[in-house]
Amino acid sequence: MIGQLDLLHQAIFVLAALVVFSSFFLLSHSRLTSAIHGFAFQGMLVAAVAALMARAGGNPHLYLSALLTFTLKGLLIPWMLHRLVRRLDMEREVENIAHPVVLVLVGMALVVFSYWVALPIERMQATETRNIVAVSVAVVLLGMWMLIARRQVVAQVLGFMSMENGLFLAAVSSTQGMPLVVELGVAFDVLVAAVLFGVFFFHIKESIDSLDVDRLNRLTEGKEA
Amino acid sequence: MTALLLTVFTPALGILLLALLPGLRLSGWVNLALSAFSLGASLVMAVQVLEAGPITAHGFHVDAFNVYLLALTTFVAFTTAIFSRPYMEAVCHQGRLDKGRMRLYHASYQGFMFTMLLALSTDNLGVLWVAVEGATLTTVLLVSLYRTPSAVEAAWKYFILCGVGIALALFGTVLVYFAAQQAQVPAEAGLTWSALHPLSGRFNAVAMGLAFVFLLVGYGTKAGLVPMHFWLPDAHSEGPTPVSAVLSGLLLNVALYAVVRFKMLADNALLNTGHPHAAGYLMMGFGLVSFTVAGLSLHRQRDIKRMFSYSSIEHMGLMTFAFGVGGPLATFAALLHMLVHSLTKSAIFITVGHASHIANTQVIDHIRGLIRTQPAVGWGLLLGVAAIAGFPPFGIFTSEFLILTATMQSWPWLTTLLLVGLVVAFAGLFRHLQPMVYGSAPEGQKAVGANMIPVAVHLGLVLWLGIAIPAALAHWLDEATRLIAGSGLL
Numbered sequence: 001m002i003g004q005l006d007l008l009h010q011a012i013f014v015l016a017a018l019v020v021f022s023s024f025f026l027l028s029h030s031r032l033t034s035a036i037h038g039f040a041f042q043g044m045l046v047a048a049v050a051a052l053m054a055r056a057g058g059n060p061h062l063y064l065s066a067l068l069t070f071t072l073k074g075l076l077i078p079w080m081l082h083r084l085v086r087r088l089d090m091e092r093e094v095e096n097i098a099h100p101v102v103l104v105l106v107g108m109a110l111v112v113f114s115y116w117v118a119l120p121i122e123r124m125q126a127t128e129t130r131n132i133v134a135v136s137v138a139v140v141l142l143g144m145w146m147l148i149a150r151r152q153v154v155a156q157v158l159g160f161m162s163m164e165n166g167l168f169l170a171a172v173s174s175t176q177g178m179p180l181v182v183e184l185g186v187a188f189d190v191l192v193a194a195v196l197f198g199v200f201f202f203h204i205k206e207s208i209d210s211l212d213v214d215r216l217n218r219l220t221e222g223k224e225a
Numbered sequence: 226m227t228a229l230l231l232t233v234f235t236p237a238l239g240i241l242l243l244a245l246l247p248g249l250r251l252s253g254w255v256n257l258a259l260s261a262f263s264l265g266a267s268l269v270m271a272v273q274v275l276e277a278g279p280i281t282a283h284g285f286h287v288d289a290f291n292v293y294l295l296a297l298t299t300f301v302a303f304t305t306a307i308f309s310r311p312y313m314e315a316v317c318h319q320g321r322l323d324k325g326r327m328r329l330y331h332a333s334y335q336g337f338m339f340t341m342l343l344a345l346s347t348d349n350l351g352v353l354w355v356a357v358e359g360a361t362l363t364t365v366l367l368v369s370l371y372r373t374p375s376a377v378e379a380a381w382k383y384f385i386l387c388g389v390g391i392a393l394a395l396f397g398t399v400l401v402y403f404a405a406q407q408a409q410v411p412a413e414a415g416l417t418w419s420a421l422h423p424l425s426g427r428f429n430a431v432a433m434g435l436a437f438v439f440l441l442v443g444y445g446t447k448a449g450l451v452p453m454h455f456w457l458p459d460a461h462s463e464g465p466t467p468v469s470a471v472l473s474g475l476l477l478n479v480a481l482y483a484v485v486r487f488k489m490l491a492d493n494a495l496l497n498t499g500h501p502h503a504a505g506y507l508m509m510g511f512g513l514v515s516f517t518v519a520g521l522s523l524h525r526q527r528d529i530k531r532m533f534s535y536s537s538i539e540h541m542g543l544m545t546f547a548f549g550v551g552g553p554l555a556t557f558a559a560l561l562h563m564l565v566h567s568l569t570k571s572a573i574f575i576t577v578g579h580a581s582h583i584a585n586t587q588v589i590d591h592i593r594g595l596i597r598t599q600p601a602v603g604w605g606l607l608l609g610v611a612a613i614a615g616f617p618p619f620g621i622f623t624s625e626f627l628i629l630t631a632t633m634q635s636w637p638w639l640t641t642l643l644l645v646g647l648v649v650a651f652a653g654l655f656r657h658l659q660p661m662v663y664g665s666a667p668e669g670q671k672a673v674g675a676n677m678i679p680v681a682v683h684l685g686l687v688l689w690l691g692i693a694i695p696a697a698l699a700h701w702l703d704e705a706t707r708l709i710a711g712s713g714l715l
Contacts, residue, residue: 120431121400124407140396144389156385163392170396174403179415181284182351186395189358193388196362200369200381207374216378219459 008056015049016135019169020111023142026162027107030095032154036081039158043073046165049132050172062177068187069168077161077194084198085154088205095152103149107142114138121174132173139166153204153211157197164190226282228270232299233285233342235263239335249317249324252331253310259335260299260306263342267299275697286348286419289704290560294482295345297564301474301571302338304679308575309334309467311676315582316465321371330370330465336363337471344479350416353483354391354398357447360476361387368464379459386456390446394483397439401490404432418486425493433494437504440487441511447480449538450545451515461534462587466578469530473537474571478563481541484508485548489709492551508549513642515542520646523653528587529577532657533570536613539650540566543643547628548709550635556710558627560702561694565620565687566613572683573609576602579675580661589657594666601677603662609680610658612687614651620690 005013022042029035047070054062085091097103114137121133143166146159164186171178178186201211208215239259246252271292274280279288287295313330316322322330340363344356361384369380402416408427414420425433446453461469491504500506519539526532540562547559579602584592596603612619625647632640689695694702699715707713 124429124432147385147389160388167392167395167399171399175399175406178351178402182355182416185352185355189355189362192362196365203369203372203377204381207377216381219375219378
């Protein structure tokens with residue numbers, strides 16, 4: 001079926017595939033600074049998909065969302081994270097990932113699962129871009145898996161933010177973007193969340209002298225008092 | 226309309242004002258004044274809605290379902306502000322907080338109120354999501370206000386878990402929008418609830434079913450449903466007590482409100498399929514599990530605020546279950562339960578705040594003999610717990626009785642489970658309460674300056690609602706029931 005698609009749609013598919021690839025890169029990469037670069041790359045890719053979709057669907061307000069995503073997720077948030085990592089003196093920090101193979105294998109299973117979840121939705125959609133719904137579900141689930149599996153606070157934040165990327169992709173691909181007021185609101189929330197995450201890095205560092213969530217273990221059931 | 230705008234945007238103004246205001250004593254009063262003003266505006270708005278029917282304009286939509294929640298939110302915000310002013314001043318004098326953080330506290334308090342009022346009154350399902358996420362963002366710094374290692378940990382857990390939950394809810398919202406577009410809903414309707422609701426019968430059932438699963442899990446995380454509840458006891462026990470009161474009394478309600486709004490859409494879409502009650506069954510399942518697990522967890526708590534946060538999970542489970550059962554009786558009962566639970570639980574948290582000041586700890590084993598040391602606090606706690614455990618003549622007895630009756634009508638065999646669950650929860654609360662209230666007070670335990678008027682007002686209202694529901698309120702609740710369940714009760 002690829003043969004029947006024009007260049008624009010082929011480009012959209014390639015970029016969407018690269019988004020999933022960047023999710024895997026984030027998932028298994030242990031060096032903080034390059035993981036942040038990976039996240040910036042993902043943000044730019046998602047913005048590019050949105051821009052191409054805007055062109056394919058003749059939908060001008062998507063250009064605006066694409067621009068918003070590009071500045072926010074591609075430039076501003078990675079820059080903020082970078083600065084934080086530098087100020088916390090963690091540029092050379094390498095996280096010790098316990099079982100990298102299991103991590104990636106589960107990630108692959110999640111991608112298959114998301115194609116299965118997206119099946120009924122794809123059947124209803126007439127447009128060529130329906131495959132992207134599955135891709136976006138995969139990015140959301142991979143972000144969530146990263147939140148669960150990684151023990152490093154900055155990595156968790158990256159997982160959280162890449163979930164947001166997946167959600168944006170879902171909105172763009174299935175509905176040609178949410179109403180503008182909603183998108184602005186979501187972008188605002190993401191920005192505030194990013195700032196708060198930064199504040200929290202300092203608090204956590206101050207209270208447990210490390211950014212490893214395994215050491216956040218005071219509040220377990222039955223152990224208090 | 227003006228009254229509605231004033232209700233919602235007074236706290237928004239308050240954020241700016243309190244963030245800039247340096248005086249500690251003054252900002253407590255300003256916080257109180259803003260809450261009072263918002264309460265007044267919401268009461269005017271409530272009377273307008275009662276007289277002239279629902280308001281739908283400028284992206285807001287107020288009908289019978291949310292008007293009473295709006296009034297309740299501003300009311301609890303006001304009484305909690307009364308409690309918070311001297312309480313937080315005392316905390317500040319103990320040296321646990323400095324002036325900058327007090328400013329943060331007051332600004333976030335108003336910010337939290339703004340996001341909740343916006344979530345309740347908006348007509349746009351996307352803005353609803355933005356506001357609920359905003360409520361997480363404003364409270365996360367409140368939870369970590371004391372900056373102790375456990376407070377920071379609780380806040381981090383809260384942030385991450387609710388962030389994931391709310392992300393799933395956004396995915397659900399996208400799916401709803403998708404289903405609406407597939408059903409050729411006019412473009413200008415967008416995500417407007419009041420425009421989507423009459424058309425939701427045309428939505429694709431599969432997409433709406435899938436969307437509802439995501440929405441229930443997403444907003445359910447925020448409502449503290451098991452198994453997504455892990456953030457809730459931590460956040461409640463580590464945050465300042467006024468924050469626990471508003472989290473338990475108000476935020477959980479807002480999350481449940483969102484679920485019910487979406488259930489109304491999903492029910493319409495699923496009406497002509499093979500499983501028209503699928504959304505209700507899901508809610509019943511989650512509700513029952515939460516109710517049972519939380520009831521059992523009450524027994525093994527050692528921290529007084531943790532214990533009452535499990536009690537909140539239990540009650541949220543019961544409400545979710547009742548909304549899931551559906552039908553006029555169960556829906557009416559659930560709406561009433563939202564109201565009385567909020568009032569009682571915030572009164573309990575206020576009392577607990579005083580109790581833990583008296584004993585200087587939150588550990589249940591070290592809180593003893595409250596009724597000797599300070600009878601007002603001891604009695605407040607005793608009566609509050611009696612009310613929350615469902616003793617007649619308090620209002621929770623009425624709503625739980627109605628829920629049991631409704632269950633008896635449609636799912637007779639589940640009644641046993643509910644009754645056993647209620648007894649287990651009752652036992653769990655009273656085994657801890659008894660020594661705290663009556664035990665022998667340790668040497669040198671002294672009374673503290675406590676303002677018990679908010680508690681008395683809340684418990685008085687709950688008592689009133691248990692004996693006789695005022696006609697205006699009964700009318701609202703019945704209108705809301707008609708809206709949600711299709712037919713009224715009265």
